[in-house]
Amino acid sequence: MTDLPIWAAIVVGLLLIAGGTFALIGAIGLLRLDDFYRRLHAPSLSASGATTCIVLASIIGFSVMNGRPVLREILVGFFIMCTAPVTLMLLGRVALYRDRAADRPVVAESDPLGASPDQE
Amino acid sequence: MKRIIPHPILTLVLLVMWLILTQFTLGQAILGTAVALVAARALAALEPQTIRIRRWSPIPGLFYTFVVDILWSNVKVGRAIMSRTTPPSGLIEVELDTRDRNILAIISVVIAAAPGTAWLGWNPGNQTLLLHLLDIEEGEIWEETLKKSYLGRLKEIFG
Amino acid sequence: MSAVILTVSLYIAEGMLAAAIFCVGIRAWRGPRAQDRVLALDTINVNVMLLFVTLGIRTGTVFFFEAALVIAVVGFVTTVALAKFLMRGEVIE
Numbered sequence: 001m002t003d004l005p006i007w008a009a010i011v012v013g014l015l016l017i018a019g020g021t022f023a024l025i026g027a028i029g030l031l032r033l034d035d036f037y038r039r040l041h042a043p044s045l046s047a048s049g050a051t052t053c054i055v056l057a058s059i060i061g062f063s064v065m066n067g068r069p070v071l072r073e074i075l076v077g078f079f080i081m082c083t084a085p086v087t088l089m090l091l092g093r094v095a096l097y098r099d100r101a102a103d104r105p106v107v108a109e110s111d112p113l114g115a116s117p118d119q120e
Numbered sequence: 121m122k123r124i125i126p127h128p129i130l131t132l133v134l135l136v137m138w139l140i141l142t143q144f145t146l147g148q149a150i151l152g153t154a155v156a157l158v159a160a161r162a163l164a165a166l167e168p169q170t171i172r173i174r175r176w177s178p179i180p181g182l183f184y185t186f187v188v189d190i191l192w193s194n195v196k197v198g199r200a201i202m203s204r205t206t207p208p209s210g211l212i213e214v215e216l217d218t219r220d221r222n223i224l225a226i227i228s229v230v231i232a233a234a235p236g237t238a239w240l241g242w243n244p245g246n247q248t249l250l251l252h253l254l255d256i257e258e259g260e261i262w263e264e265t266l267k268k269s270y271l272g273r274l275k276e277i278f279g
Numbered sequence: 280m281s282a283v284i285l286t287v288s289l290y291i292a293e294g295m296l297a298a299a300i301f302c303v304g305i306r307a308w309r310g311p312r313a314q315d316r317v318l319a320l321d322t323i324n325v326n327v328m329l330l331f332v333t334l335g336i337r338t339g340t341v342f343f344f345e346a347a348l349v350i351a352v353v354g355f356v357t358t359v360a361l362a363k364f365l366m367r368g369e370v371i372e
Contacts, residue, residue, distance in 0.1 A: 003281075051325070058335065
């Protein structure tokens with residue numbers, strides 16, 4: 001990885017630092033925000049912003065180094081893009097359901113979950 | 121055609137994935153095609169509904185809007201977290217006039233990838249989507265975006 | 280020159296990811312509710328996976344990519360199982 005041309009090294013370095021910044025901001029958000037529903041927004045910063053930047057950096061670095069397109073890392077990005085909605089959606093519904101079960105003040109006036117929480 | 125390849129898009133994606141994970145050689149291409157065909161038949165046995173794309177032309181525009189929205193939302197939420205006072209949050213309900221599972225799946229990817237929005241629930245009865253927004257001021261913007269630039273184009277694509 | 284740029288930016292990115300994992304770890308430890316912990320564990324998973332991708336760039340081998348893919352798959356299944364448990368566990372109570 002040390003024999004990259006200088007432009008590729010700069011691009012890869014900037015993308016890496018941008019990805020790290022996104023991940024760190026997301027983590028700070030998870031620590032700082034005061035309510036679960038607000039905290040639910042912070043992880044998608046590392047799932048979308050940071051993953052995109054770091055995966056792009058890896059693709060560019062390996063492709064320039066090998067002299068041919070290396071697209072392995074795109075699978076990681078694709079996988080995260082497909083699974084992040086499922087986990088975040090499930091956690092949002094869990095929070096709504098548990099708040100309702102514990103008789104906490106529920107944030108929603110209407111009932112979006114329908115009759116049972118597992119109904120599709 | 122339909123009998124041999126039940127899910128053409130899935131077969132193609134699986135073949136490309138196989139080639140990326142191994143090597144781009146003829147032998148791997150043949151083996152990957154065989155695996156993809158078997159996997160597609162297995163899925164066809166489980167799930168009868170196949171994806172039918174009516175029009176391909178809105179896809180590049182949709183992808184462009186998606187990338188721009190995600191970047192914009194990432195930067196916006198990053199700023200909101202690092203600023204001293206975070207904006208007030210709230211819930212909005214968006215009425216999406218569709219029952220198509222594929223459209224809803226793609227909209228859920230958009231909502232999860234955009235950090236400013238979180239999917240809380242989908243009510244199939246009155247077809248409304250409950251969203252939590254980090255900045256409630258952006259509620260109308262998001263409602264407009266979801267309805268016009270996503271739902272409209274997705275309906276064109278899937279028919 | 281390009282080696283210096285790459286090494287420094289790799290160090291910065293890895294440091295930031297490590298700091299992010301630390302912050303999320305505090306949230307997982309503090310809670311206060313179970314869904315906070317599950318959300319924090321899921322975020323740790325994503326960040327560890329990103330750390331592995333950067334390690335792969337540093338060493339230039341395929342090994343870390345495969346590890347990252349396995350972490351992503353296992354982490355997804357774990358989070359879904361925990362979320363399902365949080366929903367189902369209280370129905371019985």
